[in-house]
Amino acid sequence: MALDVARLEQDLGRGLAPVYLLLAEEPLQAIEAADAIRAAARAQGFLERTVLDLTAQSDWGPFEAAVRDRSLFAERALLDLRLATGKPGKTGGDHLKAYAADPQEDLVLLLQLPRPDRDMRRAAWFKALENRAVVIHARPVPPAQLGGWIRGRLQKNDLRITDDALALLVSRVEGNLLAARQEIEKLALAGVTEIDEAVLAEATTDAARFELFALAPVALRGNVRHALRMLEGLLDEGQPEPLILWALARECRLLVQAMERKAAGAPDREAFQGSFGDGQKALRQAMSRLSLPAARGLLGEAARVDRVIKGQENGNARQGLLDLVARMAGCELTPPEPALNPERV
């Protein structure tokens, strides 16, 4: 019988199957499904648990021993077998087939497998076990359903979320369910019931990291005032200068690459390789404003700031970053600095 993760809990309530095949394509769903099975087994008197991590090269003796040996202290047991490669090999396959033919009543076998491929699905041991087993395929949540998935989880924690905040959260976790769960746990601790963008910004991930990547697009859009304020904020917050420079230089490099490729007649997809969404829009805007030499000049400036940060050139790193951001936004902030900077001497 095939089940999806959402229906597993209900099914476990009706009693345990002799074998569970857990196909772990997505880690969080797989972890939670395995937890649910273990909890149900414990609740139903399968008190002892043997964990085995086997491969095709393993000695399968411990598996056989776990199947045969009975415990003095628990009448029923859970055999938690992990097959991380999904390939038990000839010996392992024979053991699994033999078990499928003659499963033990007082034993539940939980077999954790990776993402199924055709070879696995067609293997004799898999088919043999499949007939006896509940098969749970822990699939990734498709991007279109991630919003609903997150909202459902929040509801379990008695939390409501606005549509805008939900869209923001979805974009941040980018399909990484483990990250999504972490964010939700943090929100649950934030002590609010209604989540909007402000709460999200405060409660979840280092908003700083988010800002770090937002800085370059804002600058490239030509929004000088906003960009400089963000930069000041990042510096005051203690973001390391090399990290800020790296984020800026990366966008400058993408800008030069896009302009060069465009000039060579490359299609958009190739020209904007490496940039997405907001970032790409900002690049397009900067391209309409800047010439190729000016863009290359930005890279040169970034290189100079890099040397300053590393102490290979005289200058003030903070000022260098401010200059660079201003130039990216299309504005000359200060004339070149004097050769000797008293602050560095």
Added chain:
Amino acid sequence: MELSFNRETMTEALQRIVGAAEKRLTMPILGNVRLRPDEHGAIRMDTTDLELAWQAGAEGTIPGECDVTVSVRKLLDVVKAAPADSEIRARVEGERMTVGFGGSRFSLATLPGADFPDWEARGSEVVLDVPQNRLRRLLEATMFSMAQQDVRYYLQGLLLVASGTSLRAVATDGHRLALAEVELESPVEGRVERIVPRKAVAELRRNLADDESSLRIGFGEDQVVFELGNAVLRSKVIEGRFPDYERVIPSDLPATLRVDRELLKRALGRVAIVASDKYRGVRMVLGENGCQVMTHNADREEAQETIEAEYDGGPLEIGFNLGYLADVLNVLETEQVRIGLRDGNSSILIQAEPPGGARYVVMPMRL
């Protein structure tokens, strides 16, 4: 600084305490023995792996200010290499210790004694005395049932229970259990239970004499101390709750099998030849015709053996791990053994015949 000692007494002391020294050196000093004078001016030696610690004494001369450590294995090998009963001299200079006898000279690296991890000796709540040979028999009767590499860390040791005039040892790996007791000459106050780790049990067993000489056991809050003559073994105890072993010892078993111990042991040894090497299962068929043991393996090879035995129950078929039965038959000493059974799925109780002394519980296998 000059030390001198006798080859024989030094070898004996070092052999005692060498087991505590680490083989895998996480800290180099744990492979060393600390040498310093004791309160009577004799040589005091210490080794430890941080879980257990040995302390031993040897006659000899040692300067009062001496406190040095040197590899215990190398020192033992050097001392053993000396001619029998010779007097050995050692000189500590700077970071070297030069050991010499006859025309031989060995220069060994040392580490300062002050860096040697010190064990806080704590007071013991309960102290008891027991003859070494009886404790030795108690350990031998039970220690083979301790778990090896089990996540249930508390099974990787031997439970010692002292109460009244009895000292009890219990070991189990979750599939079989061994329980034995010795009678104490004078009663202890209250009741104390401690789980002694595998390695300490093995070290203790290795050093127990086969005579009536007395051994003192002190049970502290988090350590046990065994005092054997001029050597002391201290071990941390395993924290954790030992399973309720009394609950799993079956009683009122309806059927009894009485069989010659050697006969059964040899029969099991023979049928083991074709037993599947993976789980070593043996099937036992009991009925009016006595006892049959049989094995088979994946290649459909079979072995069967009929043993003369006295059985008073109904027909019964039951499977075991050969190793579990053999271990018990090896440590029992009587001519006959008595096996109590209920059915093919329930644990059995193995005892000497006539019963008394150690009790062994073995869980059957699924066949």
